[in-house]
Amino acid sequence: MWDYTATVKDHFLNPRNVGDIPDADAVGEVGSLACGDALKLYIKLDENKDRIVDAKFQTFGCASAIASSSALTEMLKGKTLDEALAISNQDIAEFLGGLPEEKMHCSVMGQEALEVAIAKYRGEPIPEHDSEHDHGHAYPDHEGTVVCKCFGITDTFLKKVIETNKLTTAEQVTHFTKAGGACGGCVPKIKELIAEVLGQALETARKKPEKLSNIKKMQMIQDVLEKDIRPLLWADGGDLELIDIDGSTVQVAFRKACAGCAASGNTAIMVQQKLREFVADDIVVEEVQG
Amino acid sequence: MKEIYLDNNATTKVDEAVFEEMRPYFTELYGNPSSMHFFGGQVQKKIDEARSRVAGLLGASPEEIIFTACGTESDNAAIRSALAVFPERRHVITSRVEHPAVLTPCRNLTQNGYRVTEIGVDAEGRLDMEALRAAVDEDTAIVSLMWANNETGVIFPVEEAAAIAKAKGALFHTDAVQAVGKIPINMAESSIDMLSLSGHKLHAPKGIGVLYLRKGTPYRPFMVGGHQEKSRRAGTENTAAIIALGKACELAGKNMDIENGQVKVFRDRLEKTLMEIVPKARINGGAAERLPNTTSIAFEFVEGEAILLLLSEFGICASSGSACTSGSLEPSHVLRAMGVPFTCAHGSIRFSLSRYTTEEHVDTVIMELPPIISRLRQMSPFGREFL
Numbered sequence: 001m002w003d004y005t006a007t008v009k010d011h012f013l014n015p016r017n018v019g020d021i022p023d024a025d026a027v028g029e030v031g032s033l034a035c036g037d038a039l040k041l042y043i044k045l046d047e048n049k050d051r052i053v054d055a056k057f058q059t060f061g062c063a064s065a066i067a068s069s070s071a072l073t074e075m076l077k078g079k080t081l082d083e084a085l086a087i088s089n090q091d092i093a094e095f096l097g098g099l100p101e102e103k104m105h106c107s108v109m110g111q112e113a114l115e116v117a118i119a120k121y122r123g124e125p126i127p128e129h130d131s132e133h134d135h136g137h138a139y140p141d142h143e144g145t146v147v148c149k150c151f152g153i154t155d156t157f158l159k160k161v162i163e164t165n166k167l168t169t170a171e172q173v174t175h176f177t178k179a180g181g182a183c184g185g186c187v188p189k190i191k192e193l194i195a196e197v198l199g200q201a202l203e204t205a206r207k208k209p210e211k212l213s214n215i216k217k218m219q220m221i222q223d224v225l226e227k228d229i230r231p232l233l234w235a236d237g238g239d240l241e242l243i244d245i246d247g248s249t250v251q252v253a254f255r256k257a258c259a260g261c262a263a264s265g266n267t268a269i270m271v272q273q274k275l276r277e278f279v280a281d282d283i284v285v286e287e288v289q290g
Numbered sequence: 291m292k293e294i295y296l297d298n299n300a301t302t303k304v305d306e307a308v309f310e311e312m313r314p315y316f317t318e319l320y321g322n323p324s325s326m327h328f329f330g331g332q333v334q335k336k337i338d339e340a341r342s343r344v345a346g347l348l349g350a351s352p353e354e355i356i357f358t359a360c361g362t363e364s365d366n367a368a369i370r371s372a373l374a375v376f377p378e379r380r381h382v383i384t385s386r387v388e389h390p391a392v393l394t395p396c397r398n399l400t401q402n403g404y405r406v407t408e409i410g411v412d413a414e415g416r417l418d419m420e421a422l423r424a425a426v427d428e429d430t431a432i433v434s435l436m437w438a439n440n441e442t443g444v445i446f447p448v449e450e451a452a453a454i455a456k457a458k459g460a461l462f463h464t465d466a467v468q469a470v471g472k473i474p475i476n477m478a479e480s481s482i483d484m485l486s487l488s489g490h491k492l493h494a495p496k497g498i499g500v501l502y503l504r505k506g507t508p509y510r511p512f513m514v515g516g517h518q519e520k521s522r523r524a525g526t527e528n529t530a531a532i533i534a535l536g537k538a539c540e541l542a543g544k545n546m547d548i549e550n551g552q553v554k555v556f557r558d559r560l561e562k563t564l565m566e567i568v569p570k571a572r573i574n575g576g577a578a579e580r581l582p583n584t585t586s587i588a589f590e591f592v593e594g595e596a597i598l599l600l601l602s603e604f605g606i607c608a609s610s611g612s613a614c615t616s617g618s619l620e621p622s623h624v625l626r627a628m629g630v631p632f633t634c635a636h637g638s639i640r641f642s643l644s645r646y647t648t649e650e651h652v653d654t655v656i657m658e659l660p661p662i663i664s665r666l667r668q669m670s671p672f673g674r675e676f677l
């Protein structure tokens with residue numbers, strides 16, 4: 001049995017704002033019967049079209065999907081559209097006192113429906129879904145290509161969820177978006193997206209220092225290996241060990257799935273690129289048996 | 291809140307008489323049956339009795355009964371043994387709707403270079419016998435097919451399947467965990483080589499299983515060590531649970547008429563009445579031959595976890611083929627193999643009855659479930675025309 005909070009149970013058993021608004025200003029619909037959950041969100045604005053005076057929902061889904069929808073409608077009332085757009089899926093989960101990680105996709109669905117509703121109201125483009133998968137999740141702001149064919153989820157949407165929720169594993173991405181949860185065919189692509197998002201995050205967060213003492217350089221190399229590179233390898237069942245640092249030459253040995261992997265040469269190049277990016281341009285990575 | 295327990299395919303209540311039977315073997319009669327002294331020896335006698343009782347329920351001989359720790363162990367042991375006795379045969383056959391205790395070990399074999407064929411089922415969950423006939427060949431080491439499906443209760447023609455397997459020299463194993471105690475089984479008139487059963491599905495405790503091994507069937511043990519179970523399953527006997535299982539099997543034999551009488555009557559009334567009251571509902575596997583205690587009902591436009599949690603508010607315990615209850619994102623592999631549309635699979639609920647199920651239990655479900663479905667459909671953006 002899921003460990004739902006008292007607030008989740010309350011919003012499931014006594015959902016607020018169930019129903020439709022016939023003269024709604026904005027309506028957002030995401031999900032489908034095939035997906036296992038779907039949400040239709042109705043928003044009514046005041047006379048000046050300034051603030052949300054009413055919000056209602058219709059949801060097909062499990063207890064946490066219903067509770068997330070109920071929570072969202074409560075949170076929306078009294079907000080401007082811009083304030084509403086600032087609501088993140090974490091805010092919805094927080095309002096409920098937390099959700100089991102496997103159920104986080106329910107909070108994401110609420111936020112998605114909200115974005116679709118507001119984009120439609122503002123006349124902003126909503127991308128066409130993959131034609132074969134008309135039950136796909138929409139993502140209003142950007143174009144994107146479908147990564148998860150089972151659930152029709154695009155790379156643009158995934159990258160946003162990875163970034164805002166600081167996700168680091170493919171499993172987490174599945175819990176938050178469902179992507180990769182059916183046939184699993186897109187899991188490698190999801191890992192690439194995680195690496196891409198993490199890479200981007202690092203680039204904006206860090207700048208390479210101008211000149212490094214040897215001791216500082218060694219510390220930074222160790223740091224990048226531990227925090228940035230090894231987690232990427234773990235995602236594919238591999239690992240590496242730092243053997244030695246001699247000036248700018250970094251010796252590593254590959255472990256687990258990386259050991260004996262035909263692509264370990266490429267992995268060594270990737271490690272070198274990362275180290276050059278974050279530490280110093282003259283770093284050379286050597287693969288050794290150790 | 292008093293539970294209305296309709297989830298007997300998940301596990302069952304330990305019968306009071308079974309519990310009484312096993313009770314002395316913890317603090318009083320705790321001897322090791324392998325010991326030379328009188329204190330262990332008296333336990334050995336009770337284990338012999340239990341073995342005879344289990345054999346009695348199956349129409350088997352006592353020496354064909356190997357006690358294990360659970361149904362999963364029995365399944366794993368049967369499959370591994372077949373591969374060990376036929377090292378030159380590199381093909382395994384099972385079905386798409388097996389329990390994970392069979393499906394997972396079979397699928398793992400593909401990594402070791404085995405060919406694994408999963409036979410499909412039709413829309414009612416019936417095994418594709420033509421596909422089975424076509425799949426069995428001289429390379430097949432074992433065919434493992436369940437006697438009855440845990441989710442739908444659909445019964446497979448295992449005798450016919452065993453004959454097909456044996457015609458090509460393969461061993462035949464059946465996971466009968468859901469069948470034993472619910473429908474009559476007579477191994478004396480069967481050609482099945484190996485059969486798995488699990489104690490906790492027939493009112494014995496959890497942690498005890500049996501592998502039936504036909505006399506003369508070649509066998510390589512999974513657990514090795516001591517000489518217990520004639521060296522076919524090493525490890526000190528779970529004496530209390532074995533004795534409990536013996537009693538449970540004796541009671542199951544006596545209560546077989548109830549399972550196929552009263553239990554079936556209640557099951558039929560439950561599903562028939564719900565079909566009449568609730569629009570857009572269907573019985574998964576309803577046209578197939580089924581266990582008397584199981585019904586899997588698909589309610590369109592609603593999701594199973596939500597139904598279960600609302601039923602739970604009334605103390606009603608059932609289970610679901612929905613994705614959301616398990617943490618996976620796809621509905622049950624059984625319903626998908628049957629081609630049940632996703633729209634129905636997400637809203638499928640299984641009720642599994644037992645001899646403890648009362649008319650009042652069934653009436654409570656008939657009273658409480660339809661409003662729950664309406665309530666969820668009122669909340670749902672789909673199926674609003676069927677409120």
